[in-house]
Amino acid sequence: MKLGRISREGIDGPEARLVAVLPEQGRVVDLRAAERLRLIGRHASPEAAARLAAATFPGSMASAIGAGPIFLEMATEALARCGDDASLELEGLTWLPAVDPPVVRDCMAFKEHLSNAAARLGHEVHPTAYELPAYYKASQSSLIGHEAVVPWPPYTSWMDYELELGFVIGRSGRNLMPEQAAAHLFGVTIYNDFSARDIQGREMQLNLGPAKGKDFATAVGPWVTTLDELDLTDLDMRARVNGEEWSRGNAGSIWWSPAELIAYLSWGENLQPGDLIGSGTVGRGCGLELGRRLQPGDVIELEVSGIGVLRNRLAHPEAGGWQPTPRSR
């Protein structure tokens, strides 16, 4: 199943709604609406049907996933019984980030990206990279969905994309082994880790990792494809800028497998339903590796087979804000 989040205009303003996506039919099904109609068809009162449908299909993907296997069972049931009344045309929707994760971690699990980036920056891959899968935490407040415009923050003139997979956690877990970890994966989405390379390079000199260089925007979507529809060892991954293919890779080239990443991340801490894990950039999956830069107005499309296309357009640079005044020595 393909599950996404859209924004619909309600009486009191925008409402987040979960949708099942049927790309071949060019339609999505609003799951809460479908469930409400199904329950009315089974003699629930309109009030009870609305209440139950809202509990099963909240606006939060993480909360919905938190219900466990019941979530997909109910979505399947709602889909099977729904007529056109609960469906919407796929085109022209307002997409939210496909998941609203408790925690977002972004890894560096493709070796070729490491080697290429190291070569560009004039050093070797660090020996520790062979020993553990490093990651940093991203900002939930800056997640954006498919077709959202990407803000261009005031402090950068060097914008880049990163072509990544997004692994969505299905249930909580701690101290998992890789052979257990695979069962904790709910599905996969596409993750564009937009990067302001100039400030990122400067702040990373201070050894706390990327911050302003990433926190302005991370695109997640267009939706999540559940694991049963995917072969994680063979997903074609491409990036296009204004229609021109810049990057091409395959999920099968990953160095630390999704199950290994999940196991490592669960070591001594609790993973939560809906947690999002970026794979890191596939080899040659960003402008830095190619010696190319993005421009205001560029349209970036990331395509992954079995999922779809995540498309975002870059805004023109924003003005304002506080340029730090240097401290005296």
Next chain:
Amino acid sequence: MKLGRISREGIDGPEARLVAVLPEQGRVVDLRAAERLRLIGRHASPEAAARLAAATFPGSMASAIGAGPIFLEMATEALARCGDDASLELEGLTWLPAVDPPVVRDCMAFKEHLSNAAARLGHEVHPTAYELPAYYKASQSSLIGHEAVVPWPPYTSWMDYELELGFVIGRSGRNLMPEQAAAHLFGVTIYNDFSARDIQGREMQLNLGPAKGKDFATAVGPWVTTLDELDLTDLDMRARVNGEEWSRGNAGSIWWSPAELIAYLSWGENLQPGDLIGSGTVGRGCGLELGRRLQPGDVIELEVSGIGVLRNRLAHPEAGGWQPTPRSR
């Protein structure tokens, strides 16, 4: 006002409740309970009183702060009218992290910590540290409250504390100047950035900042003191381990002021109500700077004048989980 979060046992399991803390009386007031009683006293039906009180005082501090100035006004009103029925003894409560932030950022705003840590690690403070306030993002899933036991993850034998202030954001903002930013600060709490120094050192070689070295636990509490009760330029800060004073500093020695940190963090991104900003460690505010290490079972108390004492005991090391198998070259 001092505002915290506790867990109370309800019919369907534990419930998070907001409390106003009255340390001199040795009591806290459950704000939802106080508000419910106040409304009943004003002829609301019990059902309506419960519904309105739950909306004003949800279990989430971030959601409550999101209501704007009304939150503190209502808390003041509920407190003024409450009798003993809504109050609880301060001792023996189960404390939750004082805030449940959308995003947690931890800065490095005290210069002396930078100089001391650099000296310990045998290098100079990097010139870029004079130009911008670096930060990394912490994990919301690992926040713990006052008196909570700190898990000792399987992968470390070098445990440390960090004595920090936690700045809590009161309202959303973007591209703020420092002179505007101060009005976006709601209050201050105490922030213990527990650190597994061995794995932290290894993973930071990979340039993505701290991850497993911090993500097992961050203590936040005991409560938030609102800004009107504090002079941010003069807060005495101390750390005790098993009753012995290890660290002592003052908030006035900060290099990047709270207003400057808030301004910088809002540059090109949206700060949210309830966001939590760690100040970074005050000078000599951690074992790394002192050449000392924590042991299982140690009790760490961080005390800040005008706020209180944040006390946590270290667990014994946890076993299990997946030690990554090194990749071949």
